[in-house]
Amino acid sequence: MAGTYDDVAPLRQVEPTVEARDTEMAATATRTTVPITVVEPERVARGGIVVLHESREFSPQLIDLMRALSVEGWIVVAPHLFDRITDDETHQVFGDELFDDFDAGFDWLTRRGVFPDTIGVLGFDTAGTAAFLVATNRPIGAAVSVAAPGITEPLPDQDVALIEVAASLQAPWLGLFGADDPATPPEAVDRLRDATARANVASLTITYPGLTHRADRPDPDDDAANAIRIDSQTRIYDWFDSNLR
Template sequence: MPGTYDDVAPLRPVEPTAEARGVDTIGSASRTGVPITVVEPERIARGGIVVLHESREFSPQLRELMKSLAFEGWIVIAPHLFDRSTDDGVREVFGEELFDDFDAGFDWLTRRGVFPDTIGVLGFDTAGTAAFLVATNRPIGAAVSVAAPGILEPLPDQDTALVDVAADLQAPWLGLFGADDPATPPEAVDRLRDATARANVASLTISYSGLGHRVDRPDPDDDAAAAIQIDSQTRIYDWFDSNLR
């Protein structure tokens, strides 16, 4: 069904542990699916891309990116990652539930007949960290991370820093960073570049000079930032085009 619409992706059933059965799990037990926004191409899909993002609302930039990827021939789905939280003060998502949401999106695509090796993941901020980790332990075709922190030190709710598992990458990975981003300093990005080079799959780590943070959020009056946005989006399209086959 071409166009944009909302759906619900069922979560994989999880057998509660004995410890979990001894605590109040009313909130988690009632969560059986994750809402998703879907953008389907007008033509027969080449594969699918799961977009992980750190926004309670879908920004115009995110929607345009999803539409652009669909125009390239991909079924694009974005789980509503904050659906699980009733606290409006929460601004970051991570932990096992984020990976559960990715798996739900992945399963939704495979039920549509999309092959696992033609499914990619695109993540921003800590969700970009999750996209990297997904590429180390999920049967996907390619991954892209934008401004992913947790390079040298693990993020909260995560046991592993990216450099420690970089050699375990199972899917080609593209990382996009701002050279002036304090969350991802150049020395950390350089170490990640070296670590991913030891993996058995292709990797490419790009640092944009003069950029403080997200390459998809340029200052509209800054021509250099706009050029970075064009370059970064072209790299994302080309990475999926080259590796999701």
């Protein structure tokens, strides 16, 4: 159905290990679904996009971005990544559970008849790191990472740094970074640009001045920042348009 609504996506079920049964991981193993927010286009969908975003609450700006993507013809699915986290002081998501949530959104789309090669992933911050890694080992059509850290050193609960697996990219990847972001210093972004160039798929790494590269964070009082936001948003649209076919 067209419009914005909430749903749940079943998780792929994996039998927990003996160790998991004996630790707090057992609670994670018993999760069977993840809540999702869906935005469907008015017309027949041309594919789908799984949005990974590090927000406990979906801001109006994020919903606007999802709706804009749906206007382009995509079914947009955003798993609620913090649903499994009870600690209100936790503001980042890492590890296998994040990939489980992506897989749930991916499976939800394929059950709706969306072909895997017309499904993309868009991730912000550490979820952008996950979007990159998804593109190295999942059968998707395209990936976009915004402000993804963990370029030269692995993030917590992450086995590898991005430059270590960049040559293994299996889907076209677009990376958007801010030149003054301490989590993604320019020299690290340059190394990532060189590493992704060795992959067998298209890649494009863009660096914007300052921290004004976030397509989901408009600043109505800063014309220069808004120009960059529009440019980054347009690049996201064009990347999916060019590669999800």
